[in-house]
Amino acid sequence: MEVEKERKPRVLCLHGFRTSGKILQKSMEKLPERLVQKLDLVFLDGPFPAQGKSAVEPIFDPPYYEWFQANQDFTDFINFEECVAYIEDYMVKNGPFDGFLGFSQGGFVSAALPGMQSQGVALGKVEKIKFVIVIGGGKFGAKKFGVPKLASNAFSKPIHIPSLHFIGDEDFMKDEGIALLDAFVDPFVIRHSEGHTVPRLDEDDDGFNTMLSFIHKIQSIPSNVPHKT
Template sequence: MGKLQQLLLVVTVALSLAVQAQGSYAEGEKLRVLVLHGYKGNGNRQCKYCNSWDPAVTNLIQFDCLTAPIPYIFMKWRDCYSWFNVAILYRSQSGIDESLVFILDHMLKNGPYDGVIGHSQGGFMAGVLVGVLEKKKEILGRSFGILPPLRFAIIDKGPFLEDLLEDVLIPPLKTKSFHVIGTIDPYQDEQEVFLTKWQDPQVEYIKMPHVPLTGEYMDVNFTLRFKEFLNNFRRVKAKGKLAEK
């Protein structure tokens, strides 16, 4: 082998190793996800639930758990908040618009985000957030078109509330979604109605009541499917990082 061929071989190997190193770094990067808690919850508690998930999943995600702006009014419930008033299912009085603007400000300050996770009331809010971003809606004079659409949504037992912002869910949402539905959840029917608002939902049924998903409910098969759903977006993210370099 001549000196020129040897030099070319060394350069080729070096370039290959560099590309692999870049790819490994990008593929190891976690997905940044905004987390919305359920009714009478808060961000700290919801983060504890999420961090109890199987490490095969949590190793892929960086959680940012936001606490809703509306405090629960009864004194016996401390550190409890909601995204809207469930007793008033009218958009103008529920507080849902104000919560959306609250989320927008948080995303502008702390983003960008790859996806959103929501449990129960937070699951419905996650769907509404996806909708206003996809459709570039204006809420209370604030445009959601200044942010890019989210890449995915994880909906943990999120019900459909037809009187609140239904217009942002029509036509069905294009954003990829992963839905966890409890088979002994009294709100299962409402959750299945919510599925119809998504264009291509991935659905997982688990025998559990209406409580946040925790690691104790995650068997091996569920964890593998959850991990694969997330890895689809990590692979795309890795390719994007390589293209930038």
């Protein structure tokens, strides 16, 4: 009798500001393979070519992309609606997906999408988002940033889906990430000593066990992806 394979939740991954899906995919290699291989990760490039210098130029080759633009004090957002429509279109054509993983700018978008979906202003053509993983991201309207109009009610009610949050002690987005925790019910939190990056997790770290527990939880949720026999 054949043993049934462990189900891998299918995750759409949104990269950081002026980077790319390929760069996030490479960065995810810093996490233990034993954990990452439990997820079916799909990496998407942002809809807009980078409109300025990328902070990762000394490390990673172009091209670089961004999800949306904003003015200098982040009170006026540009192309945010187009960004959300682009993500939904990709999900319709390439889905279904169970959840999101987002880093930095992609983390802000990922964190807002479940609330936007429940409010009926986004992702109406795709299945309900079951979970989010946010690395170095945060909450629109919390500290340094305003709120895109489309996301104005994204956090008006507690979000009742599993969420995993990576918060770095030296991350300049630390306060934004901490503010996001209150938006989700019973969030899983991994605190690490690094900065604005995907951190390294050793198998003897508390963070390893936290991420493993989170993965077990989302594996227990009925998937949006049809089971293959």
